[in-house]
Amino acid sequence: MARIRFEGVRVVYPTASRPAVDGISLTVPSGCLAVLLGPSGCGKTTLLRTVNRLQPIAAGRIEIDGRDTAALDPIVLRRSIGYVIQAVGLFPHLTVAQNVAVVPNLLRWDPRRVAARVDELLASVSLDPAVFRRRFPSQLSGGQQQRVGIARALAAEPEILLMDEPFGAVDAIVRGSLQEETLALQRRVGATILFVTHDVEEALLLADLLIVMRDGRIEQAGAPAEILTRPATPFVADLVDAGDALRRLSVITLGELLAHGQPAAPEAGSSAELPSLDAGASLRDALAVMLEAGASRLRVLRDGHEAAILDLDTLRGAARR
Numbered sequence: 001m002a003r004i005r006f007e008g009v010r011v012v013y014p015t016a017s018r019p020a021v022d023g024i025s026l027t028v029p030s031g032c033l034a035v036l037l038g039p040s041g042c043g044k045t046t047l048l049r050t051v052n053r054l055q056p057i058a059a060g061r062i063e064i065d066g067r068d069t070a071a072l073d074p075i076v077l078r079r080s081i082g083y084v085i086q087a088v089g090l091f092p093h094l095t096v097a098q099n100v101a102v103v104p105n106l107l108r109w110d111p112r113r114v115a116a117r118v119d120e121l122l123a124s125v126s127l128d129p130a131v132f133r134r135r136f137p138s139q140l141s142g143g144q145q146q147r148v149g150i151a152r153a154l155a156a157e158p159e160i161l162l163m164d165e166p167f168g169a170v171d172a173i174v175r176g177s178l179q180e181e182t183l184a185l186q187r188r189v190g191a192t193i194l195f196v197t198h199d200v201e202e203a204l205l206l207a208d209l210l211i212v213m214r215d216g217r218i219e220q221a222g223a224p225a226e227i228l229t230r231p232a233t234p235f236v237a238d239l240v241d242a243g244d245a246l247r248r249l250s251v252i253t254l255g256e257l258l259a260h261g262q263p264a265a266p267e268a269g270s271s272a273e274l275p276s277l278d279a280g281a282s283l284r285d286a287l288a289v290m291l292e293a294g295a296s297r298l299r300v301l302r303d304g305h306e307a308a309i310l311d312l313d314t315l316r317g318a319a320r321r
């Protein structure tokens with residue numbers, strides 16, 4: 001299912017000598033967390049803003065669920081798409097609850113439904129509603145403001161969420177927990193997310209689909225593991241530091257990883273169909289086997305018996321450390 005489809009999209013700013021987005025074609029499937037990665041100025045923000053029509057396009061088309069967005073009312077379109085930016089942009093004169101409720105109120109939800117939804121959302125971004133509901137933005141830390149911004153973006157239950165370097169302004173620890181929460185929310189809500197970052201580690205952690213951009217174009221798009229192991233160009237290889245990550249993977253064995261981490265417990269059912277490797281094999285071998293088999297999980301064997309199931313996320317985490 002193609003949730004968002006870009007076809008030959010081009011953006012030219014009036015004063016610029018070359019296009020900021022230069023003929024981008026891309027399909028983002030439903031429920032996918034797609035990450036736009038690339039250096040500053042490569043056109044990530046511009047491309048993101050074409051989706052909710054904050055940015056007009058000079059050529060090409062953008063479809064959402066097969067419908068050309070040019071034919072939709074931009075105001076209605078924007079209300080149906082969550083948008084999170086680094087500068088959170090909370091309304092300073094409104095409480096946390098009122099900020100989160102902005103779009104549901106615009107949509108004229110029943111007040112009781114709004115109140116219940118606000119509490120649920122605050123809890124889902126780890127803010128205790130009883131503590132934070134009545135506070136004003138000035139009474140929150142940067143990380144807490146960012147959480148309220150995310151809750152607000154999710155308030156109207158958007159099926160599409162645009163996130164532009166949303167965690168850039170918070171410290172590393174809060175950033176880590178917001179990344180985890182984003183993944184958890186995505187799994188729970190099943191939203192399609194287009195996420196912009198210039199941070200490679202963040203991109204590798206979050207992406208189902210990683211899109212590497214350069215000078216307004218797509219340099220490579222694919223699964224993170226594929227881009228790590230088979231970078232299409234020297235630019236991509238440099239950016240994801242593929243050599244370094246692979247070196248790390250080749251010196252760690254499956255057994256060592258499992259001894260340090262918390263592997264997924266063997267699940268009942270279909271694990272017999274998964275590829276398998278001995279615990280003495282390297283993570284690089286594991287990645288190769290998983291790519292070959294098109295599998296996101298792998299059976300780890302000790303003495304021929306299944307000791308654990310390794311998933312791609314765990315492997316990706318190891319590539320980063």
Ligand SMILES: Nc1ncnc2c1ncn2[C@@H]1O[C@H](COP(=O)(O)OP(=O)(O)O)[C@@H](O)[C@H]1O
Binds near residue numbers: 016041
């Ligand atoms: N409003 C604008 N007017 C003119 N040029 C702009 C404007 N916004 C961005 N640009 C230029 O377009 C290019 C892409 O910018 P942007 O999409 O913000 O990149 P990124 O988000 O990847 O850093 C850059 O060269 C930038 O200078």
Ligand SMILES: [Mg+2]
Binds near residue numbers: 044045046
């Ligand atoms: Mg930007």
